[in-house]
Amino acid sequence: xxxxxxxxxxxxEDFKRVLEQTFVVGDxxxxxxxxxxSLRSPxxxxxxxxxxxxxxxxxxxxxxxxxxxxxxxxxxxxxxxIVPIREEKNGIVYQxxxx
Numbered sequence: 043x044x045x046x047x048x049x050x051x052x053x054x055e056d057f058k059r060v061l062e063q064t065f066v067v068g069d070x071x072x073x074x075x076x077x078x079x080s081l082r083s084p085x086x087x088x089x090x091x092x093x094x095x096x097x098x099x100x101x102x103x104x105x106x107x108x109x110x111x112x113x114x115x116x117x118x119x120x121x122x123x124i125v126p127i128r129e130e131k132n133g134i135v136y137q138x139x140x141x
Contacts, residue, residue: 047118047120049121049122052140053090053093054079054091054093056117057076060116060117061076061078063114063116064114065112066113067099067110068111068113070110072100073099074099074112074136075100076095076097077096077097077098079093079094079095080093082141090140092139092140092141094137095138096127097135097136097138098135099133099136100133101134102129103134104134106126107126108123108124109122109123110122123138124136124137
């Protein structure tokens with residue numbers, strides 16, 4: 043397995059390319075679809091525009107907030123801190139925030 047990319051190097055544009063694509067969450071067997079990429083308020087001390095990601099899972103199993111390896115064939119390996127934000131009919135929705 044390759045080492046995850048430095049998240050300071052990734053931008054919202056990288057994720058917009060894979061919007062509505064599936065990510066596998068480590069060895070959990072859970073798949074999440076990237077549903078939204080949202081820009082957040084810019085901050086003069088940051089080198090990139092902050093953004094957030096919303097993932098919808100295919101599982102009712104709630105992963106506790108934490109860092110997980112997410113895999114998508116179009117991106118390098120990613121270790122992302124995700125937080126469960128709500129339950130929907132088909133699974134749990136997670137959010138990741140990048141400052």
